[in-house]
Amino acid sequence: MHIGETLWALLKRRSVSRRDFLKTCAALTGAFGLPPAALPAVVAAAETKPLPPVIWLHGHECTGCDEAFIRSQKPLASDIVLNLISLEDMEVLGAAAGEALERHHHEIIAQYPGKYLLLFEGAVPVADGGVSCMVGGKPIAAKLRAAAQSAAAVVAIGSCAAWGGIQAARPNPTGSVAVSEIIGSAPLINIPGCPPIPEVLTGAIMHYVLFGVPPLDSKRRPLQFFGNRIHDTCYRRAFFDSGMFVENFDDKGAKAGWCLYKVGCRGPVAYNQCGSMRWWNGLSYPIQSGAPCVACAADNFWDTDPFYQRLPNINLPNTVATADTIGLVAAGATLAGVAAHGLLSVAQHRRHKEKDRREGKDDE
């Protein structure tokens, strides 16, 4: 049985029908020595589950992950907060403050050992005893250590919690580290992203509530969301394969939505869901809005700058060509050994060029 699961939820999961569930309740009513009139109350109790208590702590962060959380559409953040979990301690949205909140925090830990979910947003500074992030008069590192000890699981929310994030970028003046370097034995789920896509964040929480810890990769990221590179699912991928690239911002290719690889796109090395889920129900993602991906969910991506510098040459699929050699072919130079796929791409690129010439719209 999952933590906090109701009887009805458990039976449903085991494909027990509603009729059989009610029979079970009737049997229980008898077993409890209650009169038949008490049946509705027993049914209600079996249906009303105690929600899993959740603690959400904040270290060195910008609160962008909280903002991402409340932007989730499917599921809605309100449905998660009011229906699926009991978010007992969260500084950003919770009503309580100060000593009352601190006391409640300790009560939840004492009352639900091994049962509460601990969400942690932000990096954990450890230089000089961690005095650069004090909460309730104590270093956040100490608070994280204590809360993680008896948590059912810990979720590191965002690239700061998962990898250390921006404050851990060189020269890391606060000695910030990832959550994984602080906590002991509790199961850890990393949900990187700066911030994570809202539905990746809530989807992972929902997975935990409904099915337990999701399948994870070697970096403890849910495989469901971090199994593919953005490049693999990018809607501009066809232009990469065809050798059609944005050469400068706002040029012809930029207006036509061609591949952003040459202006620094990190899609080929970024594992995230931007290409398939996109942001906000498929509305957009940076690449769709003309901005090269910065791989904000990648480990230590802040120190892979400058961001407008292109990645090293990547061979085009099924060819020995690269983005540059395809460009040369398109410009009229010759290249031996281009495979059929590449030639087709070249032909397509050339058709565009010729069309532009006819219309007097050469690239600047």
Next chain:
Amino acid sequence: MKRIVVDPMNRIEGHLRIEAVVDEAGGRVTEALSSGTAWRGLELVLQNRDPRDAWLYAQRFCGVCTTVHALASVRAVEDALGIAIPRNANYIRNIIAATQTVQDHIIHFYHLHALDWVSPVAALKADPAATGVLQNAILEKYRLPLAGPVELDTAAFPHNPPRATVAYFRDIQAKVRRIVESGQLGLFAAHWWDHPDYALLPPEVHLLAVSHYLNMLDRQRELVDAHLIFGGKNPHPHYLVGGMPCAISMSDMNAPVNSQRLAVADTSINFGIEAVNYYYLPDLLAIGHIYAQKGMTDGGGIAGKVVLGCGEYPDETYGGIANNDYYKNLLLRSNGVVENFAQGVAVAKYHDLAGADLADPAIVAEGVTHAWYSYPQPGDLHPWSGVTKPQFTGPKEGTRTDWKFLDETGKYSWVKTPKWRGRLAEVGPLARYIIVYTKVKQGLLQPTWVEKMIVDQIDAVSAVLGLPPHVWMPTMLGRTACRGLEAQVSAYIGKYFMDKLVKNIRNGDTAVANTAKFDPAAWPKEAQGVGIHEAPRGALGHWVTIKNARIANYQAVVPSTWNACPRDDAAGHGPYEAALLATRVKVADKPLEILKVIHSFDPCLACATHLYNADGEEVAVVRTDQYA
């Protein structure tokens, strides 16, 4: 006398601790300190990076007022490199800024501030039928009949008016009851719901406001759909030095921006107008009116003494900020300082603040006498010559890592103390409104439509409350009210620039980026620039120095540095502290009033707790410092 500590301060961005001494007999706060309890050192992280990337890093100062630092950052780098952005990019940035302001203010009112006024527990006593009647009455009475210059009215009719049916309020009440009776209060746990102030509002107002709290939690995202269209994501949409990355084409569905994509942004902007006119403003004024009638207009602090703004919304593109060109066609000329507004608008004193002033150490400087940093010599420093040397001194009582009380006579915060001509100043929507109102009423401005709307709003609210502006504005209530009014103006500003964008594209101009100087080979060896922005929380400035195509120094003076700063030995208490000193606390161990006053500033601390650096010395400073 009782010394009370509120730490963590909740429903804010970042980490804030408040300590206040309360005279239990009189309920007065006799001493208060505000401490930013975290610093992340991001200016140090920015050192030696490519200036074209600066906005990416700077944007991470804050994810709540997400994007404001990116805007200030690209403006600073463009100011340094002499880059003028295309018209469309200016319109798009203004749309992003205006919609951000609407959304940020709405989230603040409903999700960060409302629970100080409104109680889900009290909502259980409401009559759902009476709540429906009240909803309609509020819309009739408090919806300000003002509108901006909306030329292209693309919305056929209001799509999002609040529901006022009995069934709707009954359902919400039933849901809230289930939560309360389950004993698992979740977000509402452990709060002082028995505080007497919650009894000031009728139960129906509580139910109505709690319903809208939930409505807006679900809908606030739609207010910033324009960020997705133009910047690809939110929080932290993407920008570009020289303009915007979202190329425009009216002939290609694959283009980042085309007519269909513009329609998505437009729908979102229209929703913003309705969310403010049908939800936010009526709710705000209905609650505010009740509080004003009870005489609860404290928490002003130095708002009536000194307020500061930097100006926003260039109507057309401009050629630099430090050279004053930015200030030539602003729609919101809130740049300036107003002294003594509490004595009446006629006698308030206005001082200009524009381009050259931002580079003048006599006008803008920061001190560290009560902040955990040390300077090489006594006195304040202009941000250009700022120095970083963290000097954590621990608390007055307790240990370095287990505080009991901080030391108001010594250092007690990771926030520096910024000053205007040696004085402390409050920034934010209230400051902007005081400045514009003073300038217009004193005949110093021929108002733009934005400025005229602001004056009309203030006069309309004064009529509703039956109080003159200098009485209701420089208070906790006025701070919250001006934020709501500014959301209304900002919603129309978003629409105004959307119209201009559409018109300009229709005229054949699709340029969105000026890449003539994108390549560092086109840059001077050394350059410096200023970027400013009226962020939702107030005046924001970024200063950048570029040497050999790298960032040599990067500094930000942000709204919360102005408002949350520790005291200055000569200039007195910071705005948070001063506001607390002007506040009564009814129940010392349930200091709800402290939450109310501090939340009325919409605190946002992560950006305030940063480091400053002397040019070129930063690495040495860090390496030799025991706290690095």
